[in-house]
Amino acid sequence: MKKNILITGASGQLGQFFIDKLVEKNNVISTDINVSPRLIKKYDLKFLDALNEVKVRKFIEKYHIDEIYNFASILSAKAEKNPLKSFQLNTNCFLNVIKASISSSVKKIFWPSSIAVFSKESNLNYVQQDVIMNPTTIYGASKLACEKVINYFNINGLLDIRSIRFPGIVSSSTPGGGTTDYIVEMINNIKSKKKYICPISPNTILPMMHVNDAVDASVKLMSVPRKNININNSYNISSFETTPYEWKNLICQMGYNLEVDFQPDFRQKIADSWPRKIDDEQIRKDLNWKPKFNKIKTLKSVIEDYSLT
Ligand SMILES: NC(=O)c1ccc[n+]([C@@H]2O[C@H](COP(=O)([O-])OP(=O)(O)OC[C@H]3O[C@@H](n4cnc5c(N)ncnc54)[C@H](O)[C@@H]3O)[C@@H](O)[C@H]2O)c1
Structure with missing residues (x-):
């Protein structure tokens, strides 16, 4: 059904x-x-402010909702511009979804966390599943706070909430103000033929993942029986690591002309507090999952989506 x-x-x-x-x-x-006419037409998108608990509840009742995917948020770089508002938005949207879901038709909630929960104390060269986390960004703090709430609801059997700590997601759609946006923006600039000003230094290593792998793992996580899930807060996940310098070179090696100026800004500090590599053995084992897109496949796929080929 x-x-x-x-x-x-x-x-x-x-x-x-x-x-x-x-x-x-x-x-x-x-x-x-944000309900653009294009998305209303394509997806029958409806207006819903997730900060409005009453309205979230009405949607759940009206449509007899079984599962919620809660993506309402402000991302890392944007969040630093208005820290308290961002913390409030990221946590309150989630708490409202939880409040409205209790004693309702909702059986499961998916909520994406982020590698922003980690910090220098997490051994950033290779971050294990359970480590010390003292995030230095407000975005990371909001994600970690929500992870604690998830853990509480799961261990007490109050709700079934499932979560993955996404790395930078690579896709053909416009990113919303994150620290890893350069990876999509560089490809975007091939099309516009503009020189790209990269806000991250050339040799900064960050973990990344093709959007299809992120979607597949999330939907799979939502489909398995609860007993298969060994992590009560949020799963580490990853696919490949790269640097702005390597990404630019890969694009050029594929025959595209891309000029890049590296001018690190406040986002460099954020990137420096994030992992370079992630240990995601647990999710691979629990879901019998592995990514389908490596670095080159990811680049080719996104370039294709942009109709650059
Ligand atoms: N994109 C990534 O690389 C990445 C990495 C790690 C985690 N995540 C997480 O995945 C989720 C989705 O990320 P994204 O990249 O699509 O973010 P995005 O910024 O592109 O989209 C967030 C959406 O939330 C909407 N929104 C903001 N306030 C709202 C409110 N009050 N009510 C309803 N909607 C509201 C915005 O209009 C926007 O469309 C977020 O929780 C993000 O933290 C994303």
Whole structure:
């Protein structure tokens, strides 16, 4: 039987890829506060402010929602510009979804965390699943706070909340103000033929992942029985690591002309507090999952999506 799935923050970088996958087998109710005519037409997108608990509850009741994917958020770089508002938004949207889901038709919630939960104390060269986490960004703090809430609800059997700590996600859609946005923006600049000003220094290593792998792992995590899940807060996940310098060279090796000026800004400090490599053995084992896209496949796929070939 088809499930009724509510997505909040569906207009963002990840939203449309999740909608495309989830509509294959479910009724998907896509919502956001940013409702462009294009997305209304394409996905029947509806206005829903996830900060409004009463409205979230009304959506759950009206559409008999079985599962929620909560993407409403402000990403790392944007969050630093207005830290308290960002913390409030990231945590309150999630808490509202939780409050509205208790004693409702909702059986499961998916909530994406981020590698921003880690810090220098986490051994950034190779970050294990359970390590010390003292995030130095407000975004990381908001993600870690929500992870603690997830753990509480899961261990007490109050709700079934599933979560993955995404690395930088590579896709053909516009990123929403994160620290890893350069990876998508460089490809975007091939098309516009503009010189790219990269806010991250050339040799900064960060973990990345193709959006299809992120969607596949998330949907798989939502489909397995709870007893298969060994992590009560959020799973580490990763696919490949790269640097701005390597990414630019890969693009040029594929025959594209891309000029890049490296001018690190405040985002460098954020990137320096994030992992260079992630140990994601647990999710691979629990879901019997592995990424399908390596570095080169990811680049080729996104270039193809941009119709550059
Ligand atoms: N994109 C990445 O590389 C990445 C990496 C790690 C984690 N994540 C997480 O994945 C989730 C989705 O990320 P994204 O890249 O699509 O982000 P995005 O910034 O592109 O999209 C977020 C969406 O949330 C919407 N939103 C903001 N406030 C809202 C509110 N009050 N009510 C409803 N919607 C609201 C925005 O309009 C936007 O469309 C976020 O939780 C993010 O932290 C993303």
